[in-house]
Amino acid sequence: MSSPRLASARPERAEVESFQLDHTKVIAPYVRLIGCEHGPAGDVISNYDIRLAQPNETTIETGGLHTLEHMLATYLRPRLEGYIDCSPFGCRTGFHLLLWGEHDTREVACALKAALEDIAYRTEWEDVPGTEPESCGNYRDHSLFSAKEWARRVLEQGVSSDPYERICV
Ligand SMILES: [Zn+2]
Numbered sequence: 001m002s003s004p005r006l007a008s009a010r011p012e013r014a015e016v017e018s019f020q021l022d023h024t025k026v027i028a029p030y031v032r033l034i035g036c037e038h039g040p041a042g043d044v045i046s047n048y049d050i051r052l053a054q055p056n057e058t059t060i061e062t063g064g065l066h067t068l069e070h071m072l073a074t075y076l077r078p079r080l081e082g083y084i085d086c087s088p089f090g091c092r093t094g095f096h097l098l099l100w101g102e103h104d105t106r107e108v109a110c111a112l113k114a115a116l117e118d119i120a121y122r123t124e125w126e127d128v129p130g131t132e133p134e135s136c137g138n139y140r141d142h143s144l145f146s147a148k149e150w151a152r153r154v155l156e157q158g159v160s161s162d163p164y165e166r167i168c169v
Contacts, residue, residue: 023055028093030160031109036102045084046102050112051094051163052154059092064146066138069095070130071123071147075115080108106161109169113159120151 017034026032032049039045052068053060060068065088072095077083082100089095097108125144130136158168 026163028054029154032163048097053093063143067147079111109161116151
């Protein structure tokens with residue numbers, strides 16, 4: 001039985017930067033700095049919005065998004081110092097990228113472009129890691145075909161280092 005006080009209290013709510021962003025104003029594909037978090041020891045973690053698909057116009061199919069996730073983990077890590085993680089947005093239009101330290105969006109966009117070129121032109125199925133039940137949580141839902149299509153599409157449109165203006169690297 002819940003107490004009346006708990007039942008009437010509204011849960012504590014966080015202000016999340018990503019929900020303040022006007023998704024109708026941005027022009028994908030782009031790299032955007034969401035923010036930097038400062039730890040108690042002085043460490044900095046920066047969080048980027050890696051937007052590959054135009055919000056509310058198109059989405060990346062789950063198989064393609066999943067394979068892009070595995071390939072970006074493989075190809076972005078060696079290109080970006082302080083790489084922590086790159087994980088897909090639930091809206092399937094892009095990825096969060098977490099890095100130690102502060103980085104210019106241009107540097108991130110250049111690394112992303114090089115990783116997408118690897119995916120589009122130099123990746124075979126044998127190169128995709130985590131395609132067995134032992135190494136992935138949904139190994140059947142992969143599509144290198146879709147990942148390559150999206151990589152080519154993004155490269156054709158250009159990766160911008162700014163979400164509002166096309167400043168392609
Ligand atoms: Zn997986």
